[in-house]
Amino acid sequence: VLEAVDLPRPACKDRSDMAHSNPYVKICLLPDTKNSFQTTVKKKTQDPVFEETFSFELPYREVIRRTLELKVKDFDKYSRHCVVGHVLLPLQNVNLARPSRLWRPLAQCNPDAEEYGELLLSLNYLPTAGRLNVDIIKAKQILQTNLVRGADPYVRVSLVVRGRHLKSKKTGVKKNTLSPSFNESFSFQIASPELREASLVITV
Numbered sequence: 198v199l200e201a202v203d204l205p206r207p208a209c210k211d212r213s214d215m216a217h218s219n220p221y222v223k224i225c226l227l228p229d230t231k232n233s234f235q236t237t238v239k240k241k242t243q244d245p246v247f248e249e250t251f252s253f254e255l256p257y258r259e260v261i262r263r264t265l266e267l268k269v270k271d272f273d274k275y276s277r278h279c280v281v282g283h284v285l286l287p288l289q290n291v292n293l294a295r296p297s298r299l300w301r302p303l304a305q306c307n308p309d310a311e312e313y314g315e316l317l318l319s320l321n322y323l324p325t326a327g328r329l330n331v332d333i334i335k336a337k338q339i340l341q342t343n344l345v346r347g348a349d350p351y352v353r354v355s356l357v358v359r360g361r362h363l364k365s366k367k368t369g370v371k372k373n374t375l376s377p378s379f380n381e382s383f384s385f386q387i388a389s390p391e392l393r394e395a396s397l398v399i400t401v
Contacts, residue, residue: 198222198236199298201269204243204281218271220245220281226253226263233338238272261289269303278340280306314339316401322392329385333368337376339401350377355398356385
């Protein structure tokens with residue numbers, strides 16, 4: 198990903214700070230959106246220069262079935278990630294044997310299709326002990342919350358029964374990462390009859 202020029206203002210830009218954007222690019226090979234990369238955030242510019250390289254490992258026969266999506270986003274001072282536009286490039290139309298520079302115009306994309314990352318967890322309940330065990334394993338591709346460093350994520354787990362928050366626990370903070378590994382376990386005491394009316398609220 199080399200550069201972009203004349204980026205439009207994102208729709209959710211703060212009206213008190215219309216001078217510049219803080220753009221970055223998220224890259225994936227459609228239809229797979231889980232394995233993705235993103236560039237660093239470039240502060241206060243509509244003409245960002247990235248010059249960053251990313252690699253996807255897959256066989257050639259699979260490559261030509263994929264479409265490269267480059268989604269330009271803006272990171273504002275309220276930690277919102279606004280979609281500016283995207284480029285869709287079917288790889289079957291690209292001569293991959295000869296490296297070349299390609300300029301493509303940005304197109305609008307559906308803001309409702311925004312991704313917020315993924316969280317891997319494990320649940321089990323021991324009826325004899327009346328204990329609900331929650332294992333928070335890892336997260337990936339969470340949204341950046343800091344213009345300079347990325348994010349310092351942690352996970353909060355709350356047990357809610359009939360609308361009442363009974364207990365909350367949280368993991369340790371993982372510094373400067375968008376794909377943290379937690380591997381932490383929590384236990385909540387709850388009787389079997391109450392389990393049907395219980396919910397877990399998990400916040401990253």
